Amino acid sequence: MADTIQFDLVSPERSLASLEVKAVQIPGADGDLTAMPDHAPLITTLRPGILTVEAPGETSEYVVFGGFAEIGASGISVLAEKAVPKGEMTRADLDAMVEEARAAVETAKASDDNLVDDAVKLLADMEALGTHMSL
């Protein structure tokens, strides 16, 4: 069994990481999961959260918002709509995002359909993320 697997983290504007890793912790929409080599092929959407990349010798963390992860036999790719190295994330950035999510909740409520739940969940995820990162 291989010890490492190819991992790519790409955002629409650039590719953030491409390296061999031992494991990746992915904040999936239905719950966190850890992908290691020989993981079953899986496609999952992401919720706002922290993506932890465990490469041999170093561990890096990224904050990701939206997008999906694809786990295949040949590698793991995470396509995040917005991804920032954890260290570069600031309270102000997060506040802006939370504000946007809050506005989305309001619009969803106004339109009065099943989008409300999704928007509320998104907002809760973002607020939880802020607490988790202790910003």
Add this chain to the structure above:
Amino acid sequence: MPSLKDLKNRIESVKSTRKITKAMQMVAAAKLRRAQDAAEMARPYAERFNAVMAGLAASVGGSDSAPKLLSGTGSDQVHLLVVMTSERGLCGGFNTNIVKKAKTHAEDLRAKGKTVKILTVGKKGRDQLKRDYADAFVGHVDLSEVKKVGYADAQNIAKDVLARFDAGDFDVATLFYSKFVNVVSQDPQALQIIPAKFEDTGEDEGASTLYDYEPDEEAILADLLPRGVATQIFAGLLENGASEQGARMSAMDNATRNAGEMIDKLTIQYNRSRQAVITNELIEIISGAEAL
């Protein structure tokens, strides 16, 4: 016959024009490199995205419950043309080519009795289309304040388009932009974004792997399709950015060369008339001396 002073002024003015076009060419060259880099960086995302979407669309596409963004509204009566052009001129036929492509498309649709609506991105396209299609205009996205096109800009455009789609304003959306081939040639493109079409890139590897989906396929598809629209618009914006700079670079290169030729011609004319003046003076002096 212009006077010597006029010629001199003319030469000076063409010279300063040449300086400006030369500078614009160099600026465009630098910007082109950056625009190409940006397009290059965005490519992996778009490619993977499309590969996954193609797989998903193939497995869900047939069912009745497929999202409208994928299967369409069931009619194709109202078409939305999203025409992306530049904010600035002086870039040769760049904008005209895109607009021409969009106009041909619009005429085709109108001939078939369809309704055409137009959304423009970029000032130049709006100015050109306004004359003929003032009644078809539904909106304009202004990017003149944006220095470097980011994904957020594409998201805003996508949001606008999707809101109109949800409101039932149109059935089919087509994106018009220019694909960057190289510095001298840009290829205007028409790309249908709604209902979404995903081209199978021929990589059978993705299709043959059986993926687990979390949550289920349809939920993922519903989540990703709107993002797909944004991704395609973003790719279009970046291609357009590179094309614009490429077009400007070659247009300014031509202008610089023309200015150079003009200066040469004017200089010859200037020298000839100066010589004629000198000869005239000599003749006057000599005939004056002979008369004595």
